[in-house]
Amino acid sequence: MQIPKGKKIYFASDNHLGAPTKEASKPREKKFVAWLDTIKQDAAAIFLVGDLFDFWFEYNTVIPKGFTRTLGKLAEISDAGIPIYFFVGNHDLWMNGYFQDELNIPVYHQPKEFTFNNKTFYIGHGDGLGPEDKGYKRMKKVFTNPVFKWLFKWLHPDIGIKIAQYLSVKNKLISGDDDATFLGEDNEWLVQYSKEQLKEKHRDYFVFGHRHLPLEIALNNNSKYINLGDWIQYYTYGEFDGENLQLKTY
Template structure:
């Protein structure tokens, strides 16, 4: 993907909104904050990358999607209708996107990490789940989650049952991971390790991921950085491309 923003335009990156948790009320306040951020982005955005886990759970049945998030989806439609490029990556919580967001809001939905060029800056962007060393259990589960037969089976569950089970599983998974998410693991940061290994094969100026939930801006090699976008449950961090560089920022700090 090649982007050529005008000198007065910027490119924005954010991930891990996890809309829907921990309660409807708290999620709604976060949704309104995200909309305020999107309104700011709209003023000068060429492209907005939303890099996965926008929803804590999302599954598109043939004629049904999870209820709620109307303000967020409406704002994305408004941004797309304004001619701003909107790129959405699936994450491990919302990987079951099957065309609804493409059709309804005009987003480009991406399922795997991709190369992106902004002017002469080269990026490698993905949600970050299932890559890097370790985490073999999830890598196995991801193959099941993306298997068309198992997706077909899940569709036969009534949405009340399917979404209820998914929300229970999601909450349990998040509780188990909470301590790791808040702690910098040094050389054991698996996405940082992945970026270092990639850099030995091919140069990128920036490796941009979500998933980790910890805002990180780390050197990968000479003239190369790994940026983790953090999340919006606690940090409300995002990245901004302007004047040939990408910086990690906080919204309404």
């Protein structure tokens, strides 16, 4: 994609809407919607890089109650012809067609490469990538197992969603944000993962969420790791102007 002059590409992740309660997260949701309303003026594309919701599960005819402001704004932006790309995170990995069918937003379950103005981007949420994190990797295999998802669907939504919301808030292993302090390059798993990917193919930017920390780390002279932070404490986002990708605060 060539970005038209004056247009930009935006990236955001880790809103965790609905946590710790819907009432408590509503001011954060309103702030996020206000940001979307601002960037739609010059957005060439918008990337939502996971954990938009603290919990999301799509039954055949039911989705979690709430998030009307966010979903409405995304529909408005999508209907205006601005492409939006959604990467599932560890909290909203149970996407099953709603975003594609209702909002015309493609959903990705694995990292994906994009090219903008001859700059290559490797984009994903980041959960379960890199060395270690073995407990979560085992848990993710359970969560994504078709049999487990089929069994979960047999729970009444009022019961299933309440159980999942409780676990999402209480279980730090599921949340993946119990260690949201910078661990140093050698101990940041996504940095190590990005460096391994660079051995196979050059990318200008590796863009991830999941860590809840705004980070910009040079991997070499021509490649950079970006972690987008979150919309809980930092309210940070990525902005690519056609030449450079920078982290900014709203």
